[in-house]
Amino acid sequence: MKTQIVFFAAAIAVLPAWADEAPTPLPATIVQGVGTSPRTEPVAEAAPVGPYNQPEWTTARRFPTTRVYLQQTPWDVGVEQWVKAQYPRGEAPNYLFEEEVELGLPGRLQADIYENWICDRTGKVQHDSVSTEMRWALADWGKLPGNPTVYAEWTFRNHTLGADRYEVKLLLGDQIAQRWHWGANVVFEQEVGQSRTREYSGDAAIGYTVIDRKLSVGLELKVENEAPQSDKLTPIEVDLGPSIQWRPTNNTHLDVVPLVGLTSDSPHVEIWIVFGYDFGSGPARKEITAPVSMRSQ
16 A cells, blocks of 8 residues: 555656656658649640630640641641551552641631642552641630531542542530540531532541640541432441550651441541641740649749
């Protein structure tokens, strides 16, 4: 009993001194990126460029089969080399080569001109046509759903191969979510002579940015109904395939789309390759160094 009293008294004597000691701090815990991840952080490709406030990704042709809005801001110039390789069912392959020059104009306009030449199923290489194109966006980016843009083209054909033709399109496209983009086109094309072949078609595409302003992947769909005007039964071509875009520099882009035919009227495979260079000489294009949400920080 006496031992317990002595222990209790000693504990009371020590308690005030222990209470005056400063507590030992625990190591600091730093919490980073609460609610965010690298996949949801703002990306530079979404930053607006030019007088129409279009996102930067629209200025590098993201989808070869599907156009979106305007590719060049006013007085910007770009060039592209196209290769389309088609492998029909039961026939030898054929190739189409296109050299394109693009010019951005004020008033939400863009003018393009193409030189087209072919290597046909016999291996003969020859001039095919020259195409002129004009686009007009109905409003600045984000003002109308789908950012509708009207497209018109006239092709001056080598008359030993076919008649001249015109083409009109409605271009749509936007961002679904961070890093996700989509595009869709509705197309009508008509020859103005010979067999007066006409075409109704639609294109759709979706893409995802893996590395900001460097690497994107996606999926593209092409549906065509083309035949001479006199034909009552018309073939339907449906092609589907993955797409990839690599941007070696801010001014260059390389797109590859291998499409697989899904109907008996479709080719086995159709491969689209596009390499583009943007000179960026216009005053509206600016180097993007940070996402919009970060510029004021």
